[in-house]
Amino acid sequence: MTAAAASAFARPRRSWGRFLPLLPVLVFLGFLFLYPVGQLLWLSVVEKGSGDLTAAHYARLLAVPVYSKVLLITFETSAWCTLFCVLGGYPVAYLLATTGDKWRNNLMLLVLLPFWTSFLVRTFAWIVLLGRNGAINKWLQALGITDAPLGLIYNFAGVMVGMTHALMPLAIISMVSVMENIDANLPRAASTLGARGGQAFFRIYFPLSLPGVAAGGLLTFITAIGFFITPALLGGRQQIMITQVIIEQVQDLMNWSFGGAVSMLLLVSALFVFWLYDRALGMSTLAGGSPASQVGDRGTWLSRGFAWVGDLATAAIGRACDLAAVAWETVFPQRPDKPPVKIARGVLWATALSVVAFLAVPTFFIIPVSFTTEGFIQWPPKFFSWRWYDTVFESPTWIAAIVRSLTVATLSAGVAMLIGTPAAFFLSRQSMIGKTAMLGVILSPLIIPRIIIAVALFYFYAKLGLIGTNLGLILGHAVLAVPYVVVTVMAVLKNYDERLDQAASSLGANRWRTLWHVTFPLIRAGLIAAFIFAFVTSLDELTIALFVSGGLVTTLPKQMWDDALLKVSPTLAAVSTLLLIFVTFMILAAEYLRRRAVHK
């Protein structure tokens, strides 16, 4: 409705100038990603030594079934993980978007918790919680629920727990940022017109929230493809991820040609999945255009089919919910002297809170462990010692690493925002040929394994003298962060009513004033979500940092990795706790300052 009206309103301009917002992202990714990575991947088609073209590496890739098998496992694992993240995350996002201030802010802090603990610490937390002698198994046995320890990890379930925990905040925040822009009056209007809660939700709210689901699902899936440490530590015999294979080729075997060939296989198949996703769900739900249900004449037969099925399904579910409600009220008639029982809301709260508990548990487990007297991350901790905090505070390396990582993360997120936001505006509002391809290119830095980007950047930086510099590190991390920014901002712009901008400009505001005073404040949630994703990407990045810095410039993940050479000590728990306190404090302080500013 709004978008359709808006696009009819905005006449497409023909000049090349309209492509200007795409320029930063094209130049940036062109130089720092496409050119260096392209050069490295080129090795996959040339013969070592002679330099002649060869298809030998690709022939091997196809001849040996293990590679396609591993690729399939990677995609399967990522798909399941995405499903869990979106299904589990949706109620939480919905609750966050529709509940009152006080609750929302506290819940949001809990949802963000997994972001502030390093992936290494998070994974070890699960190992200790879910292991044979772990906390969960001990409680289950103590309560007499089980006789013997359950195999909770070192299998597919373990991988799902670890990966879903790591990625669900990503899905939730993507969805929340879109849901917060849904006009609460629309479901209300539906109720006025006679829809009960179920219909109002499934036929009005749910379709409007789909861009968030699409964006969250996409980011989760693509990020999951690159996971390998969590599956390696929590998985079993059969959990082998393709990134692991590529790292082995590049790092252990120094076989960059074959490593490049496997990366190409990964890239091509991931982009194919993205293309299917786009056809089916219409990433055009993201990339401007209209929601799936209104694609109508413009959509492909596939997306029309999906839209039709989707409409039918939401209508049916909505109707079923309402029928159930009617049935319920017939059996238990509502008494006029008592306030109506809000069952749906209760179920929502219960579901959302258990998901939030799942997200928060490992962190709350890390805090007591950081005070243990023992040298291992273990449950139950033996109290009480400041020893691990002393280690951190007495070491200039740890402090420098924390400061540097926070700084680099902030700046690289800033760079990614500056580059990604204009591109997102363009892609969601303007039409162009090859938009899907353009999005594919922007997503590629998340698909190509980091080891490939790291090696490629090393060669490129060496020419520019950027090795060992903070600038090199910031730019390298921004390459990984740009895709998150573009997709997240595009998702919030989807439900944005462009007529607000037009109203502003008709009142005399120029384009910048409109952006600054109207558009940005309205999509603030999305911008912040984008910033958080970009920040966390840098904060947790190890491989590029190792190559670009050569180890001389220490970042937090690198320092943690170092410390964990022989064993994972509670120092890591202490650092994570400190980081957690710091970030939470910053958020609360910002919130306090904002409130004070509002009350003045």
Add this chain to the structure above:
Amino acid sequence: MTKHIHLGKLVLGRRKVLKLAGGASLVLAAPAYWRKLSAQEKTIVVRDPGGPYTKGFGEAFYEPFTKATGIKAVGVAGQHEPTSLIKGMVDTKSYTWDMALLSRSAHDQLISEGDYLEKLNVTSKHIETLPAVHKAPAYLGNDVFAAILAYREDAFKGKAAPKGWKDFWNVKDFPGRRSLRKHPFDTIEEALLADGVAPKNVYPCDIPRAFKSLDKVKKDIAVWWTGGAQTSQLLKTGEVDMCPTWNGRAQAAIDEGAPVKIIWDQMVWSSEGWCIIKGTPKADMCREFVKFAVDPQAQAAWTKHVAYGPTHPEAYKFIPAERAKVLPTHPDNFKNDVEVDNVYWGKHKDKVTEQLNAWLLA
């Protein structure tokens, strides 16, 4: 309308962000550290494995070396097996590091894939007495690490405890949770030793026989581990009862009081040693360092931090008996052993990794 900015409420104000950015740029203005370092005439940058090594190497090698020669040696921790990075440094002549402590297998790879390491061409009385197995034109061994079988003593209380690889494979007589490394290195050798191959006949590996041997325990392996720190954790928490790992990782669990025992018999060992990166302008200073570092007393000094064995036999004169017992090169431990054949693996690693992955997925 206020609903629209819910997430936004959690955020720093614009001005706050600017202030933060200002402070941050101060931190970043502290210029790239290594450039200052490498610009300094008398400084060399040495890659070491980091973690507990950092402290031990500082005390044993870097600080005394600086005191003796006036050349500053700076240790930096790099990634494990940094072959790709070293190749990059040589190809682009960007010497972030001047030299490195590398595993023998990383050294062999950098030699066979191209010309990435300097010939050392150094000698001294200690280098002359260093056993020949630890010497190569571009490599002088510093320490020996061994893949051994570690087990939890409490899991075998009152029962016969395993004595080696054969017992690890004998699921019937030695029940318990087992873990194996998800990598062909060590695992193939262990499978062959368990199947009765004599230590001296392990190489060239009979791969089909190794897989047939692995088939026998495939369903009994509870955990397939991928990283060393994981094995310390597995042993410390008692997640598994038996686990092949490197002796230093098992020792980390023992040092924290875990009832873990190391079986030295039929250990599969390799070494780490000093290498100079090809073309570094500081090559001669690095040679000074290598000469200085191959010294029994210096080698003895760092074994108190990491339980890997000194390569120089005379180092044991300076190591307390209690500590000497837990080092792989101690004469009581260093027998009936298998030295990893890195030349063999250099040729077969790719193929066998592929086969192992296929076997794991089957």
